[in-house]
Amino acid sequence: xxxxxxxxxxxxxxxxxxxxxxxxxxxxxxxxxxxxxxxxxxxxxxxxxxxxxxxxxxxxxxxxxxxxxxxxxxxxxxxxxxxxxxxxxxxxxxxxxxxxxxxxxxxxxxxxxxxxxxxxxxxxxxxxxxxxxxxxxxxxxxxxxxxxxxxxxxxxxxxxxxxxxxxxxxxxxxxxxxxxxxxxxxxxxxxxxxxxxxxxxxxxxxxxxxxxxxxxxxxxxxxxxxxxxxxxxxxxxxxxxxxxxxxxxxxxxxxxxxxxxxxxxxxxxxxxxxxxxxxxxxxxxxxxxxxxxxxxxxxxxxxxxxxxxxxxxxxxxxxxxxxxxxxxxxxxxxxxxxxxxxxxxxxxxxxxxxxxxxxxxxxxxxxxxxxxxxxxxxxxxxxxxxxxxxxxxxxxxx
Amino acid sequence: xxxxxxxxxxxxxxxxxxxxxxxxxxxxxxxxxxxxxxxxxxxxxxxxxxxxxxxxxxxxxxxxxxxxxxxxxxxxxxxxxxxxxxxxxxxxxxxxxxxxxxxxxxxxxxxxxxxxxxxxxxxxxxxxxxxxxxxxxxxxxxxxxxxxxxxxxxxxxxxxxxxxxxxxxxxxxxxxxxxxxxxxxxxxxxxxxxxxxxxxxxxxxxxxxxxxxxxxxxxxxxxxxxxxxxxxxxxxxxxxxxxxxxxxxxxxxxxxxxxxxxxxxxxxxxxxxxxxxxxxxxxxxxxxxxxxxxxxxxxxxxxxxxxxxxxxxxxxxxxxxxxxxxxxxxxxxxxxxxxxxxxxxxxxxxxxxxxxxxxxxxxxxxxxxxxxxxxxxxxxxxxxxxxxxxxxxxxxxx
Numbered sequence: 125x126x127x128x129x130x131x132x133x134x135x136x137x138x139x140x141x142x143x144x145x146x147x148x149x150x151x152x153x154x155x156x157x158x159x160x161x162x163x164x165x166x167x168x169x170x171x172x173x174x175x176x177x178x179x180x181x182x183x184x185x186x187x188x189x190x191x192x193x194x195x196x197x198x199x200x201x202x203x204x205x206x207x208x209x210x211x212x213x214x215x216x217x218x219x220x221x222x223x224x225x226x227x228x229x230x231x232x233x234x235x236x237x238x239x240x241x242x243x244x245x246x247x248x249x250x251x252x253x254x255x256x257x258x259x260x261x262x263x264x265x266x267x268x269x270x271x272x273x274x275x276x277x278x279x280x281x282x283x284x285x286x287x288x289x290x291x292x293x294x295x296x297x298x299x300x301x302x303x304x305x306x307x308x309x310x311x312x313x314x315x316x317x318x319x320x321x322x323x324x325x326x327x328x329x330x331x332x333x334x335x336x337x338x339x340x341x342x343x344x345x346x347x348x349x350x351x352x353x354x355x356x357x358x359x360x361x362x363x364x365x366x367x368x369x370x371x372x373x374x375x376x377x378x379x380x381x382x383x384x385x386x387x388x389x390x391x392x393x394x395x396x397x398x399x400x401x402x403x404x405x406x407x408x409x410x411x412x413x414x415x416x417x418x419x420x421x422x423x424x425x426x427x428x429x430x431x432x433x434x435x436x437x438x439x440x441x442x443x444x445x446x447x448x449x450x451x452x453x454x455x456x457x458x459x460x461x462x463x464x465x466x467x468x469x470x471x472x473x474x475x476x477x478x479x480x481x482x483x484x485x486x487x488x489x490x491x492x493x494x495x496x497x498x499x500x501x502x503x504x505x506x507x508x509x510x511x512x513x514x515x516x517x518x519x520x521x522x
Numbered sequence: 523x524x525x526x527x528x529x530x531x532x533x534x535x536x537x538x539x540x541x542x543x544x545x546x547x548x549x550x551x552x553x554x555x556x557x558x559x560x561x562x563x564x565x566x567x568x569x570x571x572x573x574x575x576x577x578x579x580x581x582x583x584x585x586x587x588x589x590x591x592x593x594x595x596x597x598x599x600x601x602x603x604x605x606x607x608x609x610x611x612x613x614x615x616x617x618x619x620x621x622x623x624x625x626x627x628x629x630x631x632x633x634x635x636x637x638x639x640x641x642x643x644x645x646x647x648x649x650x651x652x653x654x655x656x657x658x659x660x661x662x663x664x665x666x667x668x669x670x671x672x673x674x675x676x677x678x679x680x681x682x683x684x685x686x687x688x689x690x691x692x693x694x695x696x697x698x699x700x701x702x703x704x705x706x707x708x709x710x711x712x713x714x715x716x717x718x719x720x721x722x723x724x725x726x727x728x729x730x731x732x733x734x735x736x737x738x739x740x741x742x743x744x745x746x747x748x749x750x751x752x753x754x755x756x757x758x759x760x761x762x763x764x765x766x767x768x769x770x771x772x773x774x775x776x777x778x779x780x781x782x783x784x785x786x787x788x789x790x791x792x793x794x795x796x797x798x799x800x801x802x803x804x805x806x807x808x809x810x811x812x813x814x815x816x817x818x819x820x821x822x823x824x825x826x827x828x829x830x831x832x833x834x835x836x837x838x839x840x841x842x843x844x845x846x847x848x849x850x851x852x853x854x855x856x857x858x859x860x861x862x863x864x865x866x867x868x869x870x871x872x873x874x875x876x877x878x879x880x881x882x883x884x885x886x887x888x889x890x891x892x893x894x895x896x897x898x899x900x901x902x903x904x905x906x907x908x909x910x911x912x913x914x915x916x917x918x919x920x
Binding site: 281290291293339340352354356361362363364365366367368369370371373374375376377378385386387390437438441442444445446448449450451452453454478479480481482484485486 | 774
């Protein structure tokens with residue numbers, strides 16, 4: 125066998141290993157025979173690949189398969205949750221967050237600290253993040269888990285290929301090589317990625333939320349900044365520039381209030397958390413949490429309810445523009461918009477009905493994200509875990 | 523051979539016939555050997571399929587191939603332009619238009635009549651269109667051409683699968699079974715399709731205009747109504763509802779002037795031709811043509827120039843929202859915006875630069891459509907011609 129033949133055969137086996145793992149991940153506790161049917165691979169090949177996946181602790185046997193054949197009952201296969209975890213990390217305006225998620229989507233560890241990152245240089249925030257995850261990483265290691273990678277969510281324009289943050293207006297950060305800097309602070313070879321927080325939250329919705337029932341939706345992330353992730357036919361639409369989904373910078377009032385981005389009248393400047401708090405006559409987000417705002421609404425505080433109504437209408441106008449352009453049928457409200465859904469829904473739906481040309485023939489469903497605050501870090505961890513499903517041979521053998 | 527085997531073999535041959543025809547259409551006068559290389563089919567299979575395509579007059583031999591092999595020069599193949607044509611038809615607010623295009627993209631016949639279709643019922647406009655194309659259809663037949671189909675472009679929400687116009691606000695039409703009605707008036711079995719005019723114009727750009735250099739662009743169609751066709755990775759993005767691209771109904775001023783759609787402050791209500799004429803102090807589009815507006819701008823008429831400046835800025839604001847959302851790098855201005863490009867470009871670019879968050883890292887090219895007024899009917903004809911390239915066996919054998 126020549127060297128190039130051997131490379132071809134190794135490449136093929138590596139490819140098939142991923143096929144089999146994804147068939148097990150997507151299936152309902154399939155048997156080896158089921159996997160052979162779904163993948164089109166020979167049953168002996170499947171058996172050999174499954175043995176490899178079991179050795180790597182990616183897959184385990186789990187009793188009888190749901191559709192066992194007559195005679196000897198087939199053995200069911202499922203993903204093994206215990207061995208591999210990935211970290212989702214987030215630096216946002218006033219907090220640092222991490223979550224550790226395993227292959228079964230279970231959160232194994234999580235934590236958050238409140239700190240104003242506007243007041244800090246990127247390197248100080250990145251150092252604080254590295255400190256925050258040092259303990260959890262040790263705990264996971266002691267529990268026998270392997271951390272396969274981490275993804276950092278940031279509220280701004282991110283170039284995921286180069287690992288660079290271009291600009292985060294609300295943090296006041298610009299041109300930061302975040303992957304290299306975080307790698308240097310961590311001082312080890314943990315595989316790092318970085319992406320926009322709304323894209324990662326949409327990614328979490330794709331796998332654990334709205335995506336279970338919808339192939340197309342627009343996820344809107346509301347916090348101090350506002351962004352969106354556009355999922356089209358199950359795939360995140362980044363656009364030709366790679367920076368699509370900047371819903372927070374749609375113009376709602378051409379000469380409206382100034383936005384942190386330098387423009388005027390952006391969605392974010394009108395419906396971001398600080399804009400809402402100002403309108404409700406409350407201290408800024410540095411002193412008021414979204415939770416307190418929800419409580420004020422629940423108490424029926426008139427000025428808060430009025431402010432939410434105005435924000436809902438403005439959000440509705442911008443979502444109507446979005447739906448007209450994209451041909452959307454489903455919108456998922458995340459971030460601080462999620463707990464305010466009971467009050468935001470009516471004004472949003474009124475504007476959609478009024479402004480979306482196709483609405484009478486194709487109404488739009490407004491959904492509340494079930495993942496809420498944790499969506500970005502959950503999606504960040506999921507992105508790192510997907511890398512294993514794409515190439516299981518990247519994990520160590522047993 | 524069983525019946526199902528024969529069906530399979532016929533299906534395979536039909537599929538391969540399309541493969542070969544598209545390889546010839548996309549190639550640079552390829553030889554049969556070139557086609558075999560590109561398609562992966564055996565050379566004798568290619569020869570047999572090419573013979574079939576020549577018999578159908580879809581392909582012809584055209585001297586020596588550009589990259590003939592050593593020895594006997596290979597024969598070049600190209601599409602045969604003479605036999606097949608398709609019709610592009612358009613009903614818009616104040617005109618009816620048709621164009622006949624052949625497989626080589628040559629316009630073989632065209633014409634237009636000015637008439638106000640707002641004053642007419644859909645069936646009267648469709649009858650007038652049928653009358654308009656009766657003469658040209660006879661002329662084409664006498665010239666030996668086969669009209670393989672026609673597509674009707676309409677300024678509104680269209681369901682292409684059912685052949686139904688849902689609503690065309692500027693025509694005042696609603697729920698019209700246009701394909702069935704036009705078929706009944708024509709009284710023959712010409713294959714008919716219907717689609718939105720901006721989508722069809724974008725389709726024309728994809729094949730004959732901006733698409734030759736760009737895989738991603740937003741085509742904006744400006745007339746009395748305003749619409750867009752979003753081309754993403756070479757494919758028209760219709761969205762989940764099928765009604766994406768309704769750029770004309772993005773909200774620019776939430777409580778701005780009323781729009782024909784029933785909402786307020788839509789792009790169309792602010793930058794449509796009638797809105798511009800009103801601002802320039804000129805009679806409406808029923809009495810003033812876009813050409814007269816261009817002449818006024820060329821003469822340097824202050825009120826016209828000022829009106830164009832305002833329209834350009836408003837268009838720029840809406841295009842900035844579009845680019846933020848879609849991650850666009852290229853915008854093509856069509857319809858009446860095309861001849862006004864020399865004056866519209868500066869205010870549009872100013873707003874893009876001011877409002878698109880990613881602009882400093884990924885600037886946006888604003889292009890003038892070279893196809894201008896004829897884009898929608900050209901795209902309409904092209905759509906019908908693509909059906910032949912997709913399934914050449916649908917044509918009669920010689």
